Amino acid sequence: MVAADRCAQVFDPPACATLWRLTDSIEERLDVIWDEWLDDSAAWSPFFERVAGISSVDVATSLQEFDLVSGEEIDKYASIKKCSDGRSIQLPFIFDDRGQAVAILALCFGAGSTGQLVVPYARRAG
Secondary structure (H helix, E strand, O other), X not given: OHHHHHHHHHOOOOOEEEOOEOOHHHHHHHHHHHHHHHHOHHHHHHHHHXXXXXXXXXXXXXXXXXXXXXXXXXXXXXXXXXXXXXXXXXXXXXXXXXXXXXXXXXXHHHHOEOOEOOEEEEEEOO
């Protein structure tokens, strides 16, 4: 909630997807999966212990170490440039419900730096 609010303060584009405002179908799937994750919270303990040990500020490296992104997704991220406003980064494709689009949104947070949030977004279809 805090990250979603902060991103909306910095850049809140209409008719777009951000990591904190995905499509309705993705949000609905996450609501269902969330209950399953809560029911199996003990299984997530090792994952969150690893997260607590992250010392790198390199988003791409951290996501790759957790096997959350692929080399192809990192390559696509590397070719995306920040917008001229310096506070956003637009993905060069229409957002769909594919996991790759979500992974690239997450990777694009690496375009920012400490104290300089850059909000990644993509236009939604229709």
